[in-house]
Amino acid sequence: MSDTTSRLSGWMDLANPTRFVGLADKVVPWLASVAAIVLAIGLYMSFTAPEDFQQGITVRIMYIHVPFAWLAMMCYTLMAVSALGTLVWRHPLADVALKSAAPIGAVFTALALITGSIWGKPMWGTWWVWDARLTSVFILFLMYLGIIALTRALDD
16 A cells, blocks of 8 residues: 555645756756757658558558557647646646647647548548548647637636
8 A cells, every 4th residue: 555655745746846856857868869860761751651452652651640540649639638737636747738738739630630541642632521530630629729719808
């Protein structure tokens, strides 16, 4: 029981903004280096990957479209968890995370919509189809814009 308590206590220490920023200052340069290396490897592999037998070269846009869509959903999940932390515990870091994730998520969602439309034109013959997936991502984009507008209108 005390082992679980000590693990939770370690995570709760990060709720202190000073400790969180101190840890982030140490970790972010390393994470940025790893991200740059992984990005370089991913770019190399995306340009050297063979063409698809049905989609041809247009399949390569999926190498950026799918990560944009995943990151958009990740930002939305981060916003939901941050909103929970803000509403339940009234934690200032959760509120900052909520307000910071909304514009990032909106950009990723817009890029996912744009790259999806670019891929859809040669595959479907049209830029937009009112499919459930496309429409739900468009609604997600509108929700991001609404949250951004609300946070700016209701400035503390």
